[in-house]
Amino acid sequence: MAMIGAAAAQGKAPPEAALTLLDHVARSSPLAPEPYLVRGATQQAAGNFAAAEDAFEAARLRDPRNGAARFFLAQRYLSSGRADQGIDELAAFSRVVPEAGEAVIGLLGDFARQPGAARPVARFLRMRPSYEAGVMDRLLPDLANTDAMLAIARAMPRSSPPPPWQGSLVTRLLAAGDYARARLAWRQFTGRDAGTFLFNPGFAPLDAPPPFNWTLASNEAGMVDARPEGGIDFIFYGRSENVFASQTLLLPPGRYRLTIPVTIEKQGGASRWDIFCNNVPTPILNLPLAVDTGSAASATFVVPRDCPVQALSLRGIPDETGAGFRGKLGPLKLEKVPS
Template sequence: MTTKRGSWTRRSVAFIGALTFVGIITVSTEQARPAATKLGQLIGVVPTDQRLASIADAIAVSRRLPSAKDIAFAYQAAQRQPLSAPPFFIVAATRAPAAVVNARTLNALALRRDPRLAPAWAWQVADRAKANDAAAATRALIRLAVLNRESSAIWQAIAQVSADPVARKEIKAEIARGAAWRDTYLTALSSSNVDRAIVFEMLESSGKHAPVTNIAPPGAPDDRRAFLAQMIRQRDYERAYLAWIQWLPDASQKAVGRVFDGAFTGAAALPPFAWELADGAGGTTSMTAGAGLTVDYSGSDGSILAKQMLLLPPGRYRIVTQAKFDPVSNENGAAPLIWAVTCASGGTALNELPVPLDGTARRVSGTPFAVAAGCEAQTLSLKVNSADFAKHLSGAIRSVAIEAVQ
């Protein structure tokens, strides 16, 4: 119960803080206000609409009760002008806290009469936040931004409340319905101090990509490698991938898939979501367009010849590969050369597929395997198994893929 109450408090503070962050809301400039005549100004008579707008503005800007005289004036105006919106808002906003249900009804009547009445939307933001209704508070805050000509501060406030998952869901739903303000919101969000993971989530869900400058300072490949390595150490795999894919050269975009460059064309990209090849003790591994991944290895010790990180969502998959290698015997029952998939965190083995070593070009498929929800990232490796006697592996792998299965 304490945790839930704390969550409500933080959410309410976030939305109320958003209104404070907005500052002075120029609410009634959207409404036509008949000006007082010179005679009226001389004798101190202000038109009803103008006076009601001023009272509504004062409530929205200062969030304090108007004078008893102004409240009485609003009550009288509501009786005389039942189709006018401001009196209903003023009466709603000045109701005692114990009468909040009645206040909500009156505010709804004000918005029904004038959906552009910004003070009523501002009141609804505060009321819904206090009631822990983040979805309704978010919708009201968006209406405020849309209604206001000088709305940059309000969009910054909406960016801040995007830290709430319920608010994000509401924003995504409105964007999916074709909201005209999508780019305005995303620009405000990208320039805000909201956690980058949330920025990436909202950008990706709307079909846009964050500029690299919003992920890490532009720099040399080594700087980017260090950034990606840090994210991987923190198990922030999605953030690392989003940064990686935005640094991907245009010519390499077509190589993106469950396995990057599974045809071994040599597409340029940074590790760990691209191939890392071993070249040194025991032999060489290289990539040549048209030939694939060529291997020339001799030895008896185990070794990883190539690897890359994957981000497979939970589901069932199988490894598929096409290769041609010189014939190699298999004395101890362990396949000399295999593709292996493991969970990146913990190294739990998920599946293995022996590479055919019989002198013919063949395509082989592995048995289905499952990726569980807790396995957020995986490693695909081409491994040489240790053997009692040295073996010579010579050939090429034309392709490797991870296919989804039912």
């Protein structure tokens, strides 16, 4: 077998004497998988894939836990239109050789790009859910794989909470300027309609991730919590600027009005709602929230035609006093108004 391996490594045909010896071993030890493994590797190196398949199937029959046979057969079946057989072999390989996760992810990631691969890939991931993140992360860097990723997700049960790769894909689509497909992907992953203008205006704790739902940020600059009856409570410490709440919008061009029931108990600093167009430093909305006992703050703004995506945010701004404030606000109302 060493002679056959050396010849295969040099791209040469194995010596005739070695093949004769191999046949002798196979006849004298019919249950031994090694002769068939060597024969399979030799035929594979020579490009005789059908003969290699026969040999590796014989090796698998004699040793069902043999990883080399399982992996070759998974590759062979997947590349020759036998997806279900290939997926079964790959799942078996992942169980008998658990340390070979990168090989599994690589093979499955490459196969996932092929037309019609979504259903079998999803079947593998349902059997071996620990591989989902690795396979999807392999596909994620190339947005040409978006349709494949969406098709795989459609063939799988919806996760709660959604896995991180789904939010990463939506963010990458937004960064690439593919706004419509970003929202489509978000809707598919969450099973929710993003709404006409603003999603979840009452800040309900829904199982729907950003960017088309709220990001609420508590940190060293302040705290924010959703209220059971709707809206949020927030505390600003006054030491550094903080974005308490933010959401990405895809408003069509036109004039809008934002209305917010708000109460501010102010000592220092300021708070305001901003809306920025993507990568434009000047906001199209700047709505300060004054000290109040429960009325509504309201302002109109215009979304220009060259502003396909907008960032809505509630900010706390420090002043020279270094003092902070606390506030609460109710559900937002965003509506289109006549120009």
